[in-house]
Amino acid sequence: MKLFSNKRLIISLISLIILIALMGVTLGNRGTVTWPEKMVQDTVAWVQGLIYKPAGYIAGFFEDIGNLSRLYEENKTLKRTLSHYARDTARLNVLMAENERLKEALRFTERQKLSDKLVYQIARVVAVNQDTSNNVFKIDLGERDGIKPDLPVVTTDGLIGRVIRVSEFSSNVLMLKDINDQSLNSRGISVTSLEHPDSFGVIEAYDHETGYLIMSKIKQEDPLQVGDTIVTSGLGEVYPAGLIIGTVVSRQEGSFGITHVAEIKPAADMSMSGLREVFVVQNAWDVAEP
């Protein structure tokens, strides 16, 4: 047959099939990271870090000049907040001591005591992927530093993503805005409200058009209100409790009318610009007893 005598056509068709098959096979979470992948990841991450960090400092310098005028106002507000902070710290110390004493009285095990303590490991961003559909950035901490897949990553403002792949000296972080209820791989985050700790919901999607996270599965009688701060509830066992996610912007009936849906404005900047340092959050118990 004429069609099959064409070697080039056959080759291109076969490579097409192989590539599509590769995508199908690698879709989802593969268990282990192979060593060639690790090597490439680490080598390139090191080079990218060499460029990304100085570029960030230079960009930061120009940003600082622009910010000078705003600093005075900011300083005034900060001083006011500081006085509140001192008052709150005193109260917190008292409460913490009491909590400690009560736990002692109730014979909490060492694991239970450590399980609500979080360890924040600072990591520097070395590269950012700008692709709209694949929001991944790389950090300079890896397996050697005790990083494991699925650890939450936060900025100073709030939750920004989770570790998705780990190699020796670097790892990939998938951003929170990649969460998608139609995808087979993405997982919801069980959340609650800081002001109303009884409320329950699941963050399952991100609306790219508005830039808000969608919180669903809220009961109709749930006390959640607009303006509440949304934090992780720790019920999902992946994210520890108390990581700030954002604030409620609106709440309305869901598409079936059975549960309510709320829009959450993320606390962390989701635009991926100017990312410098992030924190990998780990349970104190997991760090102590790997």
Next chain:
Amino acid sequence: MWLVVCILFLLESSLMPWLLPTSVGGMQLNITVHFAFVIILYVGIYLNRRLAIGMAFAIGFMHDILFYGHVLGAYTFSMCLTTYVISMLLRDTHVSWYTGLGSISLSILVFDYLVFGLYTLFQITSVSPWWYFVHAALPTLILNMIFASAIYYPVINIFARIEKFVAPEEPDDYKVGNP
């Protein structure tokens, strides 16, 4: 040539995020930088098709591995296919500057939508195509076309020099333009 493409590829993810705006006038923009891909397209159209496909494969695969989020191979597939098709279409013809730049812009658009289509196919993203066009594909296209037109003359000059250098060695199957 490989060195230039590799350096551009590294700059894409490390230097460019600091230079690009993420929103203009309150509208969120997702500009993706494809400078290495632009060079690959230049090579494919003006220099050597096989070299271009090889580079597209290497750089695409590199990108896939480095930013492994969901699937492996989306960039490899889209880059290779776009480079292959565009260099096949334009082989054996003398390519003028407007055909060259036009086909590069078309390739970038097609490439963006191939990646987007693959992610939609695997249900990783659920953004509407029109939103993607306005917020991601169009700004990306504009930025990369600025880059492509800026480097047009230097690239053509360097390619002409390379051709002069390579041509005497393989006079039989090497045609001027695109083999």
